[in-house]
Structure formats: C-alpha cells, structure tokens
Amino acid sequence: MMQSANGRALYTGVTNDLVRRVGEHKEGKGSVFTAKYKCHKLVYFEEFGLVDQAIAREKQIKNMTRAAKEELIDTMNPLRIDLLE
Helix, strand or coil, rough: EEEEECCCCEECCCCCHHHHHHHHHHCCCHHHHHHHHHHHEEECCCCCCCCHHHHHHHHHHCCCCCHHHHHHHHHHCCCCCCCCC
C-alpha cells in the first residue's frame, strides 16, 4: 500500500516488481490515483508466489474499511516510515 504524505490517501495495487513499481509511483508515472493524491510512500506490502493469490488479496484489501487497512499497516509499519527509503 502506498500512502500520501498527509496520510489521507491510500493506494493498493499488485506488481511483479515492487521496487520498480514504487519508483514509478514516486515519479508520478505509477497511476492516475497515486499521481493525483501524491501517494509516494510505501507503508505496507505482502509477497505471494502466484499472481492469482496476489490479485485475490488485493481485492480483499480494497474491500476493507479504512480502519481495517490502518490496522493492517500497523502490523508491519506502525511508524508509517517509507519502506523503500
């Protein structure tokens, strides 16, 4: 999940190359949403062996409430540091 600097916006996506994709988001080339809301900070990620599993989990996360997403982030990154800085 990518988070905006002010913490208001969260973006969830799937990629086969996390470092490359986060770099694209940080350069404003990742997606319209991340560019518009400046979601440039990686605050949470999960790894999967199969793309079908990753897509299913992405859908699950996107259907979570904001509070549930915040709790999920807190399990890995309670300080909300950029995990690729």
